[in-house]
Every structure is written in structure tokens, then in C-alpha cells.
Amino acid sequence: MMSLLGLLFFLISMALSLLLFVLWIWMLIDCVKYEPSTGNDKIIWVLVIVLLNGIGALLYYFIRRPERIKQMGQ
Template sequence: MFTLVALVVWLVCFAISCLAFVFWIWMLIDCLKYESSTGNDKIIWALVIVLLNGIGALVYYFVRRPERIKQFGQ
């Protein structure tokens, strides 16, 4: 019984980790592809995403991405 519970917990943690990694890659690609090249915005946001990992991706998703979409339509 204990091994079944441990396996389920491991599978759930593995699935969450995979989803977090895919989200991180998605935000990094979104930043590098759609962020404007004027100034240092693209470089700074890419560094924030890479160095802060999941937290940086979340910050980019909730702070910068909606602003950029509203401003540039992308």
C-alpha cells in the first residue's frame, strides 16, 4: 500500500515538474520571439526568466506579457 501511494505522489510531482519546465520554455521563447528589440528589454527579461527560473517565468507572464500584448498586439 505504501509503495502505491509513494508512486502516485512521485508521478504527480513529476507531472507538475514537466508542466513547469514546459511553461518556463514557453515564456523564454515568447520573450525572445516577441519582445521588442529596442533598448535592453529583451535581454533583461530573458535574464530574469533564465536566472529566476519558474518565478521569473511567472513574473514575465503576469507583468510584462499582458502589457506587451496590449501595446503591440502580440
Template sequence: MFSILGLIFGLLSFVIGILATIFWIWMLIDCLKNEPSVGNDKIIWALVIIFLNGIGALIYYLVRRPERIKQTGQ
């Protein structure tokens, strides 16, 4: 019984980890590709995503990305 629950928990953790990594890479590529190169914004956001990992990617996705899309349409 407990080994099945452990297996399910392990598999679920693995899948969530893979999805989080894919999201992190997606946000980093989005930042580097679409962020305007005016000033240091692109570098700062890339560093936030890199050093804060999942939290940085989530902050970029929720805060900066909608603002950039509104401003530039990308």
C-alpha cells in the same frame, strides 16, 4: 499502501515538473521572439526568466506579457 501513495506522489511530481519546464521554455521563447528590441528590455526579461527559472517565467507571464500584448498586439 504507502508504496502506492509514494508512487502516486512521485508520478504527480514528475508531471508537474514536466509542465513547469514546458511553461518555462514557452515563456523564454515568447520573450525572445515577441519582445520589442528597444533598449535592453528583451535582454533583461530573458535574463530574469533564465536565472529565476519558474518564478521568473511566472513574473514575465503575469506582469510583462499582458502589457506587451496591450502595447503591440503580439
């Protein structure tokens, strides 16, 4: 029973890690591709995403991305 529970925990944690990695790549590409090059916003957000990994990608997704879409339509 204990090894089954350990295997289940391992599989769930691997799936969550993979999803977070995909989100990180998606947000990094989104930032580089669609963030305007005027000012330092693009550089700052790329650094936030790269240095804070999953948390940085989540911050970009929930804070900056909706604002950019509202302003620029992308």
C-alpha cells in the same frame, strides 16, 4: 499502501515539473521572439526567465506579457 502513495506523489511531482519546464521554454521563446529590441527590456526579461527558472517564467507570463500584448498586440 505507503508505496502506492509514494508512487502517486512521484507521478504528480513529475507531471508538475514537466508542465513548469514547458511553460519555461514557452516563455523564453515568447520573450526572445516578440519582446521589442529597443532598450534593455528583452535582455532583462530573458535573464529573469533563465536565472529564476519557473518563477521567472511565471513572472513574465503574469506581469510583462499582458502589458506587451496590450501595447503591441502580440
